[in-house]
Amino acid sequence: MAGFVKKCPCLRPKIQEEIYELDYRHCNLTDVPAQVFNFERTLEELYLDNNQIQDLPRELFCCHGIRKLCLSNNEVTNIPPAIGSLINLEELDVSKNGIIDIPENINCCKCLRSVNANVNPLGK
Template sequence: MPKGKGAKGTKVTLKIAKKAIRMTRDGGRRLNLSKMGITIFPKCLLKLTNVDEVDLSRNMIQKIPDNIGSFSSLRRLDLHSNKLESVPESIGNLAGLTHLNLSNNRLTSAGLPSTLGSLSSLKSLNLGLNQLDTLPPTMAALESLQELGLFDNLFTKLPEFVKELSNLTKLNTKRNPLVYAQADNEGMLKGKCEPEENVYLVHESNLCRTCFKSCKEQRERLCEGGGGGEGVMCEDKRIRTYRGLMVPNSVAAVNQDVWRIRKVEHKPDK
């Protein structure tokens, strides 16, 4: 355990960081500094040019250094459960980054840089449990993105470009105040429509043959205005029929991971 923990938080030196590096099963080098009471991002970590993964989750970090983009060896960066309010533009220089977890922070849409769209190798991006209502349009360029977590935010509608992310197979939008189009006999009205629990976008290749047929028939009925003669197609149904993506995941051949991070530390005393 690092020394020097006090009112200003734990101080991590380069020596301490080097001792915390471990080899991963695939031969990479992982630095785990989770739950260390760190309040300031240790800039000395940027000197570790041979580290592939950095875990700084469950700390109290308020800011990512502006020169984070110089951490060129980084492939995975986990900063969930901190106190971040923004992300520096230089993060777009991390061309090799494949996994980025920024969930359970204090991020607002104004704090997300347009350079997120430059992370061409990014496969997984978790932005859940923040204060976001929009995403940078430049993220439409994230052609490698497969997993996107947007749960527990302030989205009233999903960004249009999400439909065009051709490799996206998992999207979690649970617990957002999404507004969907609803219809009555006199015309279209807008209103809130509670999303179904435990529903994700799932690629059709992950469904068994029976479930694929069932989902396809259901989608066709919705598109034709069927479903008991109601003639209504709620927009949340359309949202979950992006090209190459189908629902529900409850019958998918491959189980989906649980994205939600439950913060259990720092419980108030009774």
């Protein structure tokens, strides 16, 4: 069998689908879906508006390519300091939540040009 090479599917490089935008608006979510983290390498825009999300998981802040993060009209009360690890973040919408404080290290988001935090009890 010299010179015989069989193609084996298990040796093919694993192709990961490149997803740049995920839209979970109006999905009655209480948590950020775990599927989001399957695309942490390519994800640029994440829409989670109009749900009942309370907590932002640590894994969310490993999605370093995120440029736009929309969390308006949820039940978020705390933005974790890990927000500073989203170095490519340009737009953040956390309006209509229960946020009382925005962490100082949001300044690490050097590309950030727009933050909407309207209708939050900031500073109370």
